[in-house]
Amino acid sequence: MKKIGATLLAAIVGGAIAVGGFKLFENKQMDNMTFEERQKVYYANNPGEEILSSTGNPDFTQAAAAVTPGVVHIQVTMTSRGSRGGGSGSPFDMFEEFFGVPQQRGQARPQTASGSGVIISPDGYIVTNNHVVEEADKIEVVLTDKRKFEAKVIGRDPNFDLALIKVNANNLPIVKLGNSDNVQIGEWVLAVGYPLGLQSTVTAGIISAKGRRIGILDEPTQGRGYGNMGQQEQMISNAVESFLQTDAVINRGNSGGALVNARGELVGINSAIASPTGTYAGYGFAIPINLAKKIVDDFKEFGSVKRGYVGVTFTEINDALRAEKGIDDVNGLYVRDVLKGGAAEAAGLKPGDILTKIEGRVIYSTPDLQEYVARLRPGDKVKITYKRDGKEKDVSLTLKGEEAKAKTEDDKPSASATEIFNKLGASFVPASDARKKELGINSGVVVSQVHRGGVFEYFGVERGLVITEVNGKPVNNVDDVESALGSTRRDIVRITGVPEKGSTVQFNVPLRY
Template sequence: MKKIGFTLLIAMLGGLLAIGGYKLFENTQLNKMSFEESQKVYFANNPANISSSTGNPDFTQASAAVAPAVVHIVTTYEPSSTTGRQGQPSPFDMFQEFFGTPRGRQQQAQPTRASGSGVIISTDGYIVTNNHVVENASKIEVKLTDKRVFEAKLIGRDPNTDLALLKVSASSPLPIVKLGDSDAVNIGEWVLAVGYPLGLESTVTAGIVSAKGRALNLLGQEERQQQYYENPDEVPVSAAIESFIQTDAVINRGNSGGALVNSNGELIGINAAIASQTGYYAGYGFAIPVNLVKKIANDFKEFGKVKRGFVGITFTELDPDVAKSLDISEYNGLYVQDVVVNGGAEKAGIKKGDIITKIDGRVITASSVLQERVGRMGPGDKVELTYLRDGKEHKTTVTLQDAATSMPTSTTASKSSTQLYNDLGAGFSTIPADRKKELGISSGVVVSDVRRDGLFSQYGVPRGLIITSINGVAVNNIEQIENALSKSNSSMINIKGVSPDGGRVEMTFPTK
């Protein structure tokens, strides 16, 4: 009998050692995996078994699976930090916070606190949220639904995508939300928004996907087109990426950084903003696609920063007015304004005047399609571009390059373009000589982009307008626009031009 007991004891000890060794091996391997790979291992051993219903929707299983892994984030700001709009600390979700009313700096006698949401994506405590939830915070606390509270470490944040990655340390594995596939999301499918709105506890709301690929000019009004510098002498690079999933699931202040999941409980987006005149839900919410989230989060985990690949072009998104101004028949796609010398696009044969219509076989209906797809890749990755030249379709493979080899070669021109975009809230394209001849003009630039909160938008200058002169000075390029503005001593700007259909236009308005 003693012999049998001794044998059983040895067997049990052997089993425990084997399990312990396996767990040690498993944890070591998980640290080397991407978030998506580690989740596959986790859910292979812990299947969710959530069924999506048809007919009368039932979200109880998805809600129960997701809610424990969506956390409440409470941030603390020191008196000198930028905490939001004048009179309102830490603005979350408000459409007008991104354009319309700029963030202001204010001195507070005491530290201020604000809150948002976040999503746990790994059992060892990595959490995804919005950049604007944690930006400038001196302290970040994470509260779980089981009342545990952790102080979080900021791993990285990216204003260009409005994403941030946090890390907490817990004594046991944390619940996670399963990463889905935002490319597989369909307009009209049911989704759930999970977060901590208006200071409430964990809240789940339901709706449908209203649209995909929304570009709303929300991100980085302070940074957008103002670009980013490694050092003051470098040419800036436009890197804001917007391709939001739009939903009518109820999202309010505080939902920022929370989960947008499908009926299977899979994360398809990180909630980021609402469209509202009042700051409260009005039917339009926007989430960052999870496929972009995966790339940014993995970069932060592996490199501590985002590594971006660039095609090496500047372009104008086409619509009927811009196409007519440029004297081309295509209304969809991206008109290549310029190609970076020695960039990926030039090496692949792309030229100025080409019209890019597809990326990896996907039709480019808006610039957000290209930006989001490229935003999920890094230097060295390849994309297939379909483009039109002289009415014929061509395909080429572009190897993405890093910022240092993908910037325009003219620093002065780039800075001028950036400054004009900030001052006027508009971008410009040159016009072919034959188009000028057709319109009977000797000078002109096309207004190719109008920023929603900019000066041109404020005074109704439309996209597609051809400006022939500013303050009486003929303009054909960025340098001439800048020169025309600098020579005027007046606080007014006078614009003369023609509409795409040839009608004459003159507008005068203050520069501030």
């Protein structure tokens, strides 16, 4: 009997050692895994009930229950540096300032604001927007069960508007990573986050469009903020935009939250709203998760994004270009120039070539190329299909790093001042001296009419608004407006207006939407 007991004890001890050794090995292996691989291990060890996509009358109860615990409230304390402006408004939804919420100057003092984030690994890694945490002095994460943790930034990048933060915790609930390439226009989605200072909130809608480029990451900035322009104006270059557009309700504070499909899978990170008022008006935008996966893996491994570059400047094909170059193609990117020493030159691409496909996928517009390449790293190979002399050819490119970075044609005006003026769809009259005196301004034109089908109508710019500057230049009459439009860059018109005395609005109007 003693012999049996000793044998049993030895077996138990041996099993414990084996399990312990396996756990150490497993943890070691986990350190070298991507977040997607980590999640596969997690779900292999923690199988749950499969959530089916809704059919018939939509029912999102399972998806909402699965996702909500993994979406966190991010509360930030920061010292006002003047780049965003003071006041109590949250800086976290980029279109809040992009479409004209009044900017106020404030003295440097601690401020608090809030956004959302998504837990993607049970050991505390959380993905959110760069603009949620970029000016943070302190970051606090609050879970749905009210637990609070202080977080540190692992990496962030304004060109993608993504950030990875981490809290010191384990066994946290996570949101399952999905595949944004499989998302279909018209598909049901849920937006989960902490809007307008509310607790965890779920809204439903559909995918309205894919591959949206809205110009928000290209807009000029002063310092690190997205607010007022100044003499030290800088351009965010090499920004990548290929947003999923949704009509699920998104408001201030939703930034960094989850966009999930009806199976509860994360397909996007909510980032911006298009609105003339700063609150929901039907258009929300999320970063595709397939792009975010690569970026956050880079943050974890390197602390920054490792980007590969093709090494070309290009222009989207349009009617004017077809007439100018005598080409018949409707889709594709026209190569303006090839960077010396870049991947494209090494592969034999030349100015005048038309990039038609990437890895067999048709290139309809800039985001189709940019997003796919942004998922890769220097040294990765990618197959490009191009057309030369009416014949399509395939070529394999080996992407190069920062040394091969090239500015795009977006740095140049895309249209004449007259074309832009007409596209705005508005009429202007000089502001009277009495009106200028009343508002305390030295220059100004009044929006006298907003025409149907124009950009102003689309974004809700109203008659009666007094515009004092266009693209940073004072305007007093129609000629001034058209002259100032000549300095438009990246298809974004910068406007300063005064709706009432003591109040100034600054907003950017994209010509492409």
